[in-house]
Amino acid sequence: MRTLLKAGIAALALTFVAGAAQAQEKLSIYHWFEYIPQELLDKFAAETGIEVTMDTFDSNEAMLASLKAGKLGSYDVAVPGDYMVEIMIGEGMLDTIAEGELANRGNIEPQWVDVPFDPGRMHSIPYQWGSTSFSVNRDVYQGDINDTSIVYDPPDELKGKINVLDSQGEVMLLAALHLGIPQCSNDREQLKQLDALLQAAKPHWASFNSDGAKDVLVSGDAAVGMIWNGFGAKARAEGANIEYAYPRQGYVVWMDNVVLLKDAPNRASAIKFMDFLLEPENIAAVTNFARYAAGVEGVTPHLDPELASQPESVPPADAPAGTFVAVCDQATQEVYDTMWTRLKK
Amino acid sequence: MAGELASTRAVSRTFAPVRTPLLIPTWVIIGFFLVAPVLMMLAYSFLTKEFRGGVIWEFSLAAYDQFIFDRGLFGDEPPQIEWTYIVIFVRSIIQAAVATLLCLIIGFPTAYFIATRSPATRSMWLFLVTVPYWVNLLIRTVSMKFLIRDNGPLNEALMGLGVIGEPIALINTDFAVQLGLFYSYLPFMVLPIYASVERYDFALSEAAADLYANRWTILYKVILPIVWPGIVAGCILVFVPSLGAFLAPDLLGGAKNFLIGSLIEEQFKGNAGNWPFGAAASMILLSLVLIALFIYARRQARRSAQAA
Incomplete structure (x- = not known):
């Protein structure tokens, strides 16, 4: 025991010495779970000599909560979704990227340069974009799946076998699309309808799970899983006999973005990291890993050719366009929050 | 019981009066x-909520x-008693x-068994009880999830043995939560009981x-009162x-029921x-726990006073 303790202390001391000797540049990332290949982080570290550390979150709201609870100032970059970028700008949590600071800014695809959630791209760069709907196990259910009622008013075969994302924004938007009411509506009747829909649907849902959204489909715990398109593609690649739905009522589109956080302890490293991710070859590695789409020009030659025909990325011709999650005003958002609490209690 | 402990502790003159600086x-x-x-x-629970997290x-x-109080979806209906959180508290307490109770039923015989082994094997048994707990609680909970899922080893084994025809739905049920809690905290039951059974003469x-006491009488009248603490x-x-x-x-x-x-x-x-x-929910929980412990301590004090 004593020798073990001594060895432990020696090892600890060595780590400190090594740390002091290097005193190298660092980068602290706050990222979604399972969303960047380790090899890419290693490549960045090898190219720049910057030591990378990463913490993960499983919903935009959880990230916001954690940053507000005192983590702002300990991370350099985070990867919020579109509407969350807008919220974070409003909360004053993002730093501004100066003109000319990013050498590779010109690589951003024109359609993603000036976006409503970050006009003029002052604080963010594109990371990946994709859609959110749900995948259905075709062994369990053979009927038409391109309908939001699969989740919100499910047929008998699927009742009790549904996993929904633990993500308020997406669950609420898909519900609103199902009812055909506008997002962030402050019409009381419509809000009551939304609440009633969620309450009626909940008994049919087995679980709220985001970081396990892929696993429950692969393991068969869930026959329907609300899921992000690339994550659904990965579940299918891991052997689940599932099909990704493009509901006729509509579905969610989103873009995740790398943002420069306010009070970043290693601002220079953050800028280097953003430039690194704007290199087509590097961001293509993310796309090949996560199975979404990049918002950067020139990635095509680096992409896995199978991505071009991946059903999760190619909506059928008759599918409607997707909808971005909107940022509601405070009064409406507070009703949404109440609904969410009532839903999960 | 408390009186006995106090008297044994107060015996040593060398260590008895603890000086204030040492208490710092x-x-x-x-x-x-x-x-x-x-x-x-406590302070936070009496502050105003800030939109999107934080306090004013x-x-x-x-x-x-x-x-x-339940004031409806929009917060302007006449207040009714809000049962939601009471139900959550009652559910959690149950x-x-x-x-x-489960930990006690399994933990007491386990502790008794270990304490009655020879001193050399005792430490091996104790070690075995604590081994799984060197693994992070999250990992252990996830592995429990793998074990009990619909097509997991437990259901497959039961089906293979012909005990059940199709998988029992265990995952995402209250039973699964119960199992997880039992599994997570079992050693916390075994170790203190072991410590007191070990000292039992x-x-x-x-x-x-x-004196013609049968086994049950010995357990109830002799062993249990002594290992009760x-x-x-x-x-x-x-x-x-x-x-x-x-x-x-x-x-x-399944994160479905709070x-x-x-x-x-x-x-x-x-x-x-x-x-x-x-913060308010934590305070209410803390108050409930403190009240329960306080009542227990009062009853114990009264009992030992009576015994004296």
């Missing part, structure tokens, strides 16, 4: 790690109001109580047997963390972002 570390630890955070939460430094009873059992300590150590657990309900229960722990977690980490309400 204790006070610092209690003050910094116990009193300060609780006071902070204005006094408000809104958090406690939300706990007690689950924690059942977990404690088995000559007392023999004496009782000589260990049982109480084990029950408290299992009950209290079970009450605030959120990993088991999240991972094994328990106290997950309800509070959601206020700080999740979508709700209502810090004062999370």
